[in-house]
Amino acid sequence: MSCNSAKKMGNPQLAVRPAEDNLLEWHFVLHSLPADTPYHKGCYHGKIIFPPQYPHAPPAIIMVTPSGRLEVGTRLCLSMTDFHPESWNPAWSVETILVGLLSFFISDTEKGYGAMSESMAKREKHAEESLAFNAASAEFRTLFPEFVDGAPTPASAQEPQEAEVALEQVLHKAEDQIETTPNEVDKDTAEGEANDTEKQTGTLKGEPVKESGSSDAATKSTLPNSTEGHIGDEEQSVITSENRDNAPPVGDGDSEDDQMRCWICHDTTVEEPLIQPCACRGSMSGVHASCVEQWIQHHRRNALNDEAPRCSVCHQPYCGQEQRPGVARFMRYVCRDAAIKAIRTIVLVILLILYLDVAQPGTSLRIRVAVISIFGSVALYKLVVLTVSLPPHRPPPRNPRVRYFFINDYKQLALHIAETFAAIIILFVWFCFGNLSWQYLLPPCIGILIPISRVLCARGPSVDCLRNMACFIAGFLCFPLLLLRALALLVVREPARIVHPLDAGPHIVIAIAAMPLCVIFKHNNIPVAILWISHSAILAAGIFEIFIVKKLQWRMGTAWWFLLQIAALAAYLANTLCLFTTGFGENDEAAAYVLIISACWLMMVCGLVLRINWEICVGYYRAWQNRNGTFVLQVPSENNPSAAINPSPSSQFAPV
Numbered sequence: 001m002s003c004n005s006a007k008k009m010g011n012p013q014l015a016v017r018p019a020e021d022n023l024l025e026w027h028f029v030l031h032s033l034p035a036d037t038p039y040h041k042g043c044y045h046g047k048i049i050f051p052p053q054y055p056h057a058p059p060a061i062i063m064v065t066p067s068g069r070l071e072v073g074t075r076l077c078l079s080m081t082d083f084h085p086e087s088w089n090p091a092w093s094v095e096t097i098l099v100g101l102l103s104f105f106i107s108d109t110e111k112g113y114g115a116m117s118e119s120m121a122k123r124e125k126h127a128e129e130s131l132a133f134n135a136a137s138a139e140f141r142t143l144f145p146e147f148v149d150g151a152p153t154p155a156s157a158q159e160p161q162e163a164e165v166a167l168e169q170v171l172h173k174a175e176d177q178i179e180t181t182p183n184e185v186d187k188d189t190a191e192g193e194a195n196d197t198e199k200q201t202g203t204l205k206g207e208p209v210k211e212s213g214s215s216d217a218a219t220k221s222t223l224p225n226s227t228e229g230h231i232g233d234e235e236q237s238v239i240t241s242e243n244r245d246n247a248p249p250v251g252d253g254d255s256e257d258d259q260m261r262c263w264i265c266h267d268t269t270v271e272e273p274l275i276q277p278c279a280c281r282g283s284m285s286g287v288h289a290s291c292v293e294q295w296i297q298h299h300r301r302n303a304l305n306d307e308a309p310r311c312s313v314c315h316q317p318y319c320g321q322e323q324r325p326g327v328a329r330f331m332r333y334v335c336r337d338a339a340i341k342a343i344r345t346i347v348l349v350i351l352l353i354l355y356l357d358v359a360q361p362g363t364s365l366r367i368r369v370a371v372i373s374i375f376g377s378v379a380l381y382k383l384v385v386l387t388v389s390l391p392p393h394r395p396p397p398r399n400p401r402v403r404y405f406f407i408n409d410y411k412q413l414a415l416h417i418a419e420t421f422a423a424i425i426i427l428f429v430w431f432c433f434g435n436l437s438w439q440y441l442l443p444p445c446i447g448i449l450i451p452i453s454r455v456l457c458a459r460g461p462s463v464d465c466l467r468n469m470a471c472f473i474a475g476f477l478c479f480p481l482l483l484l485r486a487l488a489l490l491v492v493r494e495p496a497r498i499v500h501p502l503d504a505g506p507h508i509v510i511a512i513a514a515m516p517l518c519v520i521f522k523h524n525n526i527p528v529a530i531l532w533i534s535h536s537a538i539l540a541a542g543i544f545e546i547f548i549v550k551k552l553q554w555r556m557g558t559a560w561w562f563l564l565q566i567a568a569l570a571a572y573l574a575n576t577l578c579l580f581t582t583g584f585g586e587n588d589e590a591a592a593y594v595l596i597i598s599a600c601w602l603m604m605v606c607g608l609v610l611r612i613n614w615e616i617c618v619g620y621y622r623a624w625q626n627r628n629g630t631f632v633l634q635v636p637s638e639n640n641p642s643a644a645i646n647p648s649p650s651s652q653f654a655p656v
Helices: 094-106 120-135 138-143 160-173 187-197 233-238 289-300 327-358 365-389 410-432 438-456 463-477 479-493 495-499 505-520 526-549 559-576 588-612 614-628
Strands: 014-018 025-030 044-049 060-063 202-204 207-209 320-323 630-633
Touching: 014 094, 025 094, 025 138, 044 094, 120 138, 289 630, 327 365, 327 410, 327 614, 365 410, 365 438, 410 438, 438 463, 463 479, 479 495, 495 505, 505 526, 505 559, 505 588, 526 588, 559 588, 588 614
Parallel strands: none
Antiparallel strands: 014 025, 025 044, 044 060, 202 207, 320 630
């Protein structure tokens, strides 16, 4: 039986099939939409990309067919997608996700990343052209041949059992292609079973949402609460889901459809017994302890609060023990992260200095070629990473060789962006001061325009693309003036924060003032040394007041962290770009004095910033503990079967 056998959905406006070459990628079609919408004549193709941790982690949704409502080729921001893993519920099925997407799609009130607001005429035009657009795709023709010719109609007349058998055959054939852990469930097997066992009831713009053909009607779910850009009130009115507590009772187990199964992994095997750790009843009350523990572990990594582990449906707290890492492990994590960033910074600085040295006249040709080759290789790697990974929120490329350079981690991608632009700015500053010729500045500047153009021209070449590129180049060249303008506006709008002695404003002004002093008096260290020594005395007085006197109310906030970054930049500028030969000390001694004074000043700034924002630091530590802790579910025993259902306050949450 072909892998094109459709998975029957309860909603007649949906059709879903797995990709032939990737079980983590499922394709869907939205069709037969309400007549009072501009999408009535449309047939919209999209993809659901499941992560390796599914069902503990949410999938990504990407539209393929232009509609004027949702961006194509961009991961959509919905509360049941990987944009918001903190709100994900592993009980949600593919049908639950697509019904929510369908409600978001036909609604004009919901906004979010990936949403568009083109005119109704353009949306109707996209709808009329959707069939021809889809037919041009070989993948769509293979997966959904019934939608290629004529108007879209419901997909298959197959019996649900035949469709399920076909899907199971496909999943078994590719079993060796997906790497799993002992407690992780094959995503698509779970999804295939979930579509047979889970059902949704509701109304979509007057269109009834029919029940699935499977005889197991026990699986129900609820959608997340409304937030801007996510499943909202209109979707809640569209989708009426029953709570798991009201689910019909489980059958006697004589048939496969009546078997009790884990509501997370949907496995019916008896290798691990099912338990009822919460107040849920019905066929979805049974769950594996290992599945619950994995779900809690994945959920905690993205949780927004520090609440006790609880069921995602009935919200009953789970009974068990949680072990959280201590201060020693946290300090190792912080030190390791800081060391990695420091090493990357040092390597970048060394490469830039070597690049500057070989750009000077009189350098040996062999050394120049070697250094430029190393610098060029590192620069080329970063440019390829940025070109492949930008713009953000896009799916990974299909080519495995190109996918090697793809970075989906936002923190890592932001680090690459920061390092690249810092290098460009340093090279540009050297060029402005006459230390670097234009022949050595031009290649990096041309290279950085490639990922920038990919971001600014995401929809292809156009007049808007050229306008955006021109604005970006002008903004980069006028960056100092724009920074001064932003500071002036800040002074005008919030003058109290700039002059308040207990806020970060005056200290930021001093840190910024140190940079032009280093540039203007780049051979004499007396001006910047006096400034730093005076400011260090003020910082020391502030630290003394906070620890000893404790009378003043210092204003904590993110501005202090901005002060720390500006201070580090000023210290770096003074010790690398300036050549102090007079002032305090002579020749090499002058540079040594600047190094010592700047280090002491930077340490004082760090001490004051950390002490004022200590509560924020503690909150960060608690959040890190919460993300890296392990929870062990208390399995009810035969003597006390209700221990995990109605936990006592003393045993409900016991961190070690």
